[in-house]
Amino acid sequence: QKKTSCVFFIITLVLRGALCGTFNIKMPQNINVLRGSCVTIPCSFDVESRFEKYLDHTCKAYWSDSPSFTSRNAKLKPTKDMTGDLIKKDCSTTFINTNLLQRSKYYFRLECNNALKYTFSHGVDISFIAVPPSPTLIPSTLEVKEGTSVSLTCSAPAPCWSHPPALRWTPNRGQSWEILQEHQDKTKVKTSVMSFTASHLHHGNKISCTAVYRKQDGSPDVTAETNVRISVSPSGPIREQQKVTLTCSSNANPAVENYAWYRAGRNEETLIGIGRTLNVAVSTINSIFFCKATNKIGVEQSSNLQIDVQCMY
Incomplete structure (x- = not known):
């Protein structure tokens, strides 16, 4: 009997520990903001189990560019219509006037008119783009x-x-x-x-x-x-196995570092050339092409170009 009682006591401790919640928050690591436009920071959080009962209509959202702040020295104090339902642990916040923001990491603080007051340590990096x-x-x-x-x-x-x-x-x-x-x-x-x-x-x-x-x-x-375009020369119907010149152009900023050409198949794509232009023989079977332009930021793909190839009898 003593052994059974001891085992039951251990199981009780494990279950109680598993039910304890912790303070944590989920939001993107960074957001690019277009200066002069509004921005929404998607955000959700959780609190320790013992604080669940304190989530009520008195809770308010605060943001600042420092992990150590209170409601008194917060940089941003969103209103109810700017913030998600805090009772449901939704802290998503929309800032209509992004001029109030600056390039920095912002942290979220939850304050209620009770014992629940907490600043989350994970922040979101705000970057501005023109x-x-x-x-x-x-x-x-x-x-x-x-x-x-x-x-x-x-x-x-x-x-x-x-x-x-x-x-x-x-x-x-x-x-x-x-x-x-x-x-x-x-x-x-x-x-x-x-x-x-x-x-x-x-x-x-x-x-x-x-x-x-x-x-x-x-x-x-x-x-x-x-910003990726394809042109084909010569234009008009092309004969089987006739060579054409394909040109890929882009107005990307920063400038394009390289171009790559692909032939599109039914369920696959095949790399067939590197460079802004490509000379290739076309057929009725292989007549669909596209290009990719790459710069320091990323890769942009053109739409498919199907060349009208006519069989010669």
Whole structure:
């Protein structure tokens, strides 16, 4: 009996320890802020189990660029309409006037009119950018034939959830729909999908996607667009095994360091050349190409180019 009692006592201690919560917070490591526009910091937290009962309507959110601060010397004191539901442990905060922010790491503090007052040690790095990053343009199908359906996907970061960028297709070839998607770290991205039926009239066309960011401080809107283009020479129908010259160009900033050319297959892509231009023989089987431009920031991919290859009998 003593042995059974002892075992039961040990199990009780283990269970009680497992139920104890801890103070922790989840937010992105860094966020790029477009000066003059609003920004949302996605944020959620947890508290020790004994403080759960203190989460009530008196709780308020505070932010500062120092890990040691109180509500009195906080740099930012968001109002209720700027902050998520703190009772539900949602500390997501939207700052309409980013002029109140500066390039720094910001920390979140929770203060309630009771025993619950805590500054979380994990912060988010705020960086300011003058020009938003170029949207990403991705073909959803790697092989396009005349008469088949084509879908192009354009995505752009949405640092402010209430004012996401407007996405525009040029030219607009068909129907499009938009959605605000959420990443694993709770940051969001605006996505537009345009669908149309491929035609020989589309051969050699350039389709671009532009993201327009509206600023909240009254300054002019800022646009960013897909900056990779493909041109083909000679133009018009190409004979089987005829050589063509493909040119990849970009207005990326910083400047492009290298270009790479790929042939698109049914379910794969094959690297076929390096450089701004490519001389290649085309056939009815291998007639879909795209290029990638790389600079110090990242990689931008062009839309697929299908060359109209005619069989010679």
